[in-house]
Amino acid sequence: MAPSAVVPPAGEQDPTVTAVTVRGGPGEFDARLDRARLDPPPGADEPLSLLRVVLAHQKSRALDPSVAEAAAEVARPAASNLASERFPLLDLDAAREPLIREMERAVSGLASEFVPEPLAAAGEEVVGMPEDERREMVSTWLDDASLVDPRLGFWVRVAAAPILELAAGRAELPPRDKWMGGACPLCGGVPQVSVIAEESGEFMAGSPRYLVCERCASWWAFPRAVCPSCREDDSRRLSSYVADARQWVRIDSCESCHAYTKTFDLRDPRAVGVVPLVDDVATLALDLWAHHRGLHRPALSLAGV
Helix, strand or coil: CCCEEECCCCCCCCCCCCCEEECCCCCCHHHHHHHHCCCCCCCCHHHHHHHHHHHHHHHHHHCCHHHHHHHHHHHCCHHHHHHCCCCCCCCHHHHHHHHHHHHHHHHHHHCCCCCCHHHHHHHHHHHHCCHHHHHHHHHHHHHCHHHCCHHHHHHHHHHHHHHHHHHHHHCCCCCCCCCCCCCCCCCCCCEEEEEECCCCCCCCCCCCEEEEECCCCCEEEECCCCCCCCCCCCHHHEEEEECCCCCCEEEEEECCCCEEEEEEECCCHHHCCCCHHHHHHHCHHHHHHHHCCCCECCCCCCCCC
């Protein structure tokens, strides 16, 4: 699948710029897999191994006609919801039943692969749940993933991605004057990472910032100097940390809510080939640095950090 594009926010870009290339966006499982297969940095071998088996499963399920059919139903009201400014734009209720069915496939599909014991045990717990309990868990996750045990939520997330990403690929993102929220306008997910995009003609206007959804991999525009978690915009309470080894990725933290966002600067020449949702897993040392300072992130990577 070719890289997708996001239309830059009006007023921020040179008129000649029409789109920013999205790396590893909705449904681009191949792009993420290719990046995850590169030699891992120290300490990232096992997390990337897990990410690879998850992405391979999700890619396979995204090719299944039943998943494509479910995604089409989830995306069906997106255009009318956008016209009436009803967010999130996707029909999450329509995702519930197919997601429940996909969870068992996810657990069985990864049973013979590398999955850490705590996650494997959680998978067995998911399969053994009564139907009504599993339905309640999925409904809770769709409403607010932070309310579900992260180990159980891992399996919901693995199962949900093919449906939600294909649905997101069918929907149109709202323009900036319609949405500047800290949650994904398509599926309501919270951002996993942040991206400073590189575009031609941007010198005079400045490069835009995008948040990247943990659920559907969509990119949406967000102000540069604002905390996505609490919307703090006082520069005295916002700070950044950059490691010498990888200056194309940094930790942006907020003193007001003690949350942090990992931001990838794709303008850096050394960031060629970076796929944010994959390189997030490959840069766990930054997460450890943040956690040791009492910071937390709204959305964990698939590595559980």
